[in-house]
Amino acid sequence: MNEDVRLTERGLRVLRFMIEEPRASRSGAEIAKTTKIGSGTLYPLLARLEAAGWFTSEWEDVDPHEAGRPRRRLYRLTGVGQRRAREALSGLQLGTGVPSWAT
Amino acid sequence: MGYLIDILVGVVSAIVTGELRAHVKPFARWIIERAVRRLSLADRERFREEWLAHLEETPGILRKIWHVFGCYLCAAKLSKIRARYSERIVRPEKVVTFAEWLGGLARYYASNTNTTRFADLPPEELTAIERVLTAKLRELTEDELKLVLRIGMKYSPTLARLYAHLFETSEQPKQPHDQQPAL
Numbered sequence A: 001m002n003e004d005v006r007l008t009e010r011g012l013r014v015l016r017f018m019i020e021e022p023r024a025s026r027s028g029a030e031i032a033k034t035t036k037i038g039s040g041t042l043y044p045l046l047a048r049l050e051a052a053g054w055f056t057s058e059w060e061d062v063d064p065h066e067a068g069r070p071r072r073r074l075y076r077l078t079g080v081g082q083r084r085a086r087e088a089l090s091g092l093q094l095g096t097g098v099p100s101w102a103t
Numbered sequence B: 001m002g003y004l005i006d007i008l009v010g011v012v013s014a015i016v017t018g019e020l021r022a023h024v025k026p027f028a029r030w031i032i033e034r035a036v037r038r039l040s041l042a043d044r045e046r047f048r049e050e051w052l053a054h055l056e057e058t059p060g061i062l063r064k065i066w067h068v069f070g071c072y073l074c075a076a077k078l079s080k081i082r083a084r085y086s087e088r089i090v091r092p093e094k095v096v097t098f099a100e101w102l103g104g105l106a107r108y109y110a111s112n113t114n115t116t117r118f119a120d121l122p123p124e125e126l127t128a129i130e131r132v133l134t135a136k137l138r139e140l141t142e143d144e145l146k147l148v149l150r151i152g153m154k155y156s157p158t159l160a161r162l163y164a165h166l167f168e169t170s171e172q173p174k175q176p177h178d179q180q181p182a183l
Helices: A007-021 A027-036 A039-051 A079-092 B002-036 B043-055 B062-087 B090-112 B123-137 B142-152 B158-167
Strands: A055-059 A075-077
Touching: A007 A027, A007 A039, A007 A075, A007 A079, A027 A039, A027 A075, A027 B043, A039 A055, A039 B043, A075 A079, A075 B043, B002 B043, B002 B158, B043 B062, B043 B142, B090 B123, B090 B142, B123 B142, B123 B158
Parallel strands: none
Antiparallel strands: A055 A075
């Protein structure tokens, strides 16, 4: 299922945010807030990345009745996703936020 | 006179803001519900909960409205992406296994009872079967569910009705009561 994904600038923004803490799980709301991408663009993008095997997602481990709110769906980079994200970002020198000549 | 207008404007804007605050959540939930209906059956529950959780985390009236309209507008696109994905992950063997199980169930009833049709079963047995069927049907993707229900239609008018209900189609088997299942 691991496939290439045509990445737009917004896709790169999401990857850049996710690669900062590659093992962290993030909700759609967190990603939207940080990357400033609206839900209308974000969810299809996450679906494509998930379908391509770059992201995986799971429900957060809370009881909605106890928490008094719906469960969040948490997205995380897969191993393949981490590698592909680094490749995509290094190609654009966006990966760490540090220009390549400074490292 | 000027200060009276200022007070009036203040009061009106406070009322309007209060009204908006009171109604934004039900309105946003309503939009999400409309958005979810544009998704495939298999995805509805997931995205309903995910988008509602996102709504809870979103501060401010305008942002909430922006979020739910975004969800509504992207639902059709999302549905296409997910459909392409589910086409790739449809596992025909799962459908075949379930169809065999359904056939086995029919055969069991044909050999152990005097009936060869689910519709002729006593109501309590039919209820038990439907409970098991429903549990199994929930495990399937929408494409798999369609296939299985098409197969199941031969055996059960209940499944035919379920198919018509779920997929909003008038497709019904021709006189299911008169047909003998191919056992």
